[in-house]
Amino acid sequence: MGFSATGGMAGSSAMVGWVAARGSSGGIKQYYLGGLTPDKVVPDKGNLQVIVNSSFITMESGRVYMVFQLATTTSSALPSWLLFATGPTGLFPSAPGYQLVKHLDKVSIRIDYTSGSIGNSQSQANGSSSSSSSTPQSDSCGNKLMNSNAVFTFDTSNLNCFPVWNAQDFILRYSQSSSNIWSFIVSAPDKNSYIAMGFSPNGAMVGSSAIVGWVPSSSSITATGGLKQYYLGGTTPSQVVPDSGNLQFVANSTLITSQSSRLFLAFQLQTAQPLSRLIFAVGPTGVFPSVPSFALAQHQDKASITFNYASATGSSSSASSSSSVNSIVSLKRTHGLLNILGWGILIIMGAIIARHFKQWDPLWFYFHVSVQSLGFLLGFIGVISGLILNDRLHANVQIHKALGIIILVLACLQMMAILARPKKESKARKYWNLYHHNTGRILIILAIANIFYGIHLGHEGSAWKIGYGIVLAILFFIAFIFEMRKWSDDEDDDDD
Structure with a gap:
C-alpha cells in the first residue's frame, strides 16, 4: 500500500508486506519509489512516519493482513492518492538487498479521509485514475459529471459544454477559472485506446502540443494507464516526443479516468488564452504508450476544429482517417x-x-x-x-x-x-x-x-x-x- 501526492507510483512511499507459503519467513518494509528501475526502489526509505512496533504482516484463512500505524499531525497531512499492488507469485524480497520485484498488477484511488468517500480506481500512472462499469453509457452536455467532487481536482460546476467531434462522440467541457487558468475535460467512449486533445498554431498536427491519456482494459496485463504531454514535431514516431510541448499544466490538475465505459481526460492550463485550433485523436485499439520510451502509435482517426471559447462554438470541423x-x-x-x-x-x-x-x-x-x-x-x-x-x-x-x-x-x-x-x-x-x-x-x-x-x-x-x-x-x-x-x-x- 502506497501514498502518493499525484497518483503516480514514482515519488511515492509504500508499505510492502509478504508471507511466503509453507512456513517460510515473511516481512514488512517501507520502500521509496524513486523511479521505474529496480535501483530506484529503495528499501527502508520513504516519507511515512511508521510508529515503532505497530507494523506486522500475517496470513489467516487464505488472506494476507498488513497492519501499520502512521504518525501525522492531521488527516490532511496524508496524501489523497492511495496505491495498491500485488507482486508476482512466489517472488519475495530477501536479504541482503531486499530488492522489490515489479508488481503483477496495481491500482490507484483518490480518497477523502474526512468523509470516507473513494473517488476512482484503475491501473494508472502519472496522476491518472479510472474505474470501470459494465453498463455502457453515453455522455451529453445535459448530463452532470459523474462523482465530480470526488474525482476531479478542480471545480467542475460551471463548465461550458460543446460536442466537438460527433463522429467519435467527443465532448469538451471547459471554463476560465481565473485570469490565466483554464479548465478542460474531454469525454469520449472508452474503446480500449488512447484519446488526445491538442492545441495547434495552424490547425495541423505537426507543430502542435497535445495531452494524451489512456486506460487499458482489465485484460491488458502488461500495459498500465497514464497521461502525458507530447510535442508533435513531425510525422515519424521519433518526432513525437513525450514529456515535451508548449502546454503549461497546473500542478496536480491532470487526470484520466474511465467511468461507465467513457474516458474523461481532465487538466488545467496556465495561459491567458488557449489556442483556438484544437485537435482531437483516437488511438488504435489495444496499443498504448509504455515504458521506457512511451512512443505514441499513430492515431486511427483525428479531427481538427477552430473553436470560439467566448461563444462555445466550433467551425471547420474535419475528421481525417488513416487513409486521408x-x-x-x-x-x-x-x-x-x-x-x-x-x-x-x-x-x-x-x-x-x-x-x-x-x-x-x-x-x-x-x-x-x-x-x-x-x-x-x-x-x-x-x-x-x-x-x-x-x-x-x-x-x-x-x-x-x-x-x-x-x-x-x-x-x-x-x-x-x-x-x-x-x-x-x-x-x-x-x-x-x-x-x-x-x-x-x-x-x-x-x-x-x-x-x-x-x-x-x-x-x-x-x-x-x-x-x-x-x-x-x-x-x-x-x-x-x-x-x-x-x-x-x-x-x-x-x-x-
Whole structure:
C-alpha cells in the first residue's frame, strides 16, 4: 500500500508486506519509489512516519493482513492518492538487498479521509485514475459529471459544454477559472485506446502540443494507464516526443479516468488564452504508450476544429482517417521529389551541358533545351502540388511558398528567353547571355536553398537531406572536373 501526492507510483512511499507459503519467513518494509528501475526502489526509505512496533504482516484463512500505524499531525497531512499492488507469485524480497520485484498488477484511488468517500480506481500512472462499469453509457452536455467532487481536482460546476467531434462522440467541457487558468475535460467512449486533445498554431498536427491519456482494459496485463504531454514535431514516431510541448499544466490538475465505459481526460492550463485550433485523436485499439520510451502509435482517426471559447462554438470541423493522412504524406513526398528532381537536379544538369558541351553544336543546344524543359515541367507540377498541400494543411510556410513562386517566375522567364534568343552575330547576344546565365545561376541557388528548407519544414529527417546532399555533391564534382578541364584547354590555347 502506497501514498502518493499525484497518483503516480514514482515519488511515492509504500508499505510492502509478504508471507511466503509453507512456513517460510515473511516481512514488512517501507520502500521509496524513486523511479521505474529496480535501483530506484529503495528499501527502508520513504516519507511515512511508521510508529515503532505497530507494523506486522500475517496470513489467516487464505488472506494476507498488513497492519501499520502512521504518525501525522492531521488527516490532511496524508496524501489523497492511495496505491495498491500485488507482486508476482512466489517472488519475495530477501536479504541482503531486499530488492522489490515489479508488481503483477496495481491500482490507484483518490480518497477523502474526512468523509470516507473513494473517488476512482484503475491501473494508472502519472496522476491518472479510472474505474470501470459494465453498463455502457453515453455522455451529453445535459448530463452532470459523474462523482465530480470526488474525482476531479478542480471545480467542475460551471463548465461550458460543446460536442466537438460527433463522429467519435467527443465532448469538451471547459471554463476560465481565473485570469490565466483554464479548465478542460474531454469525454469520449472508452474503446480500449488512447484519446488526445491538442492545441495547434495552424490547425495541423505537426507543430502542435497535445495531452494524451489512456486506460487499458482489465485484460491488458502488461500495459498500465497514464497521461502525458507530447510535442508533435513531425510525422515519424521519433518526432513525437513525450514529456515535451508548449502546454503549461497546473500542478496536480491532470487526470484520466474511465467511468461507465467513457474516458474523461481532465487538466488545467496556465495561459491567458488557449489556442483556438484544437485537435482531437483516437488511438488504435489495444496499443498504448509504455515504458521506457512511451512512443505514441499513430492515431486511427483525428479531427481538427477552430473553436470560439467566448461563444462555445466550433467551425471547420474535419475528421481525417488513416487513409486521408497517408494521402497527405504521399502528396508531401511527391511534392518534394518533383521539386528535387526538377529544380534541384535536371536544371543543374542542363546548366552543365550548356557550359561544357558547346563543341558539339547544335546537339548540345537541343539536349540543353530538352533537359531544362523537362526540369521546368517537373518543377511546375511540384509547385502546384505544393500549393494544393498548403491548402489542405493550412501550414505556416510563407517563406518556402514565396521562394517557390520566385523560382517558378525565374524559370518562366528562362523558358521565354529561348524564344527571344538573338543570333550569334547580333550585338544584343552578349547582353542576352549575361541575363540568361545570371538568371539561371540565381534560380539554381534559390532552388537548392528552398529544397533543403522544404525538407526541414516537412520533418522528413536527415535521410532526405543526406540523400540530396550526396546527389548535389556528385553534380558539383562533375562540374568541377569539367571546369578544370575547360581552364586547362583555355591555357593551352593561350600558349599556342
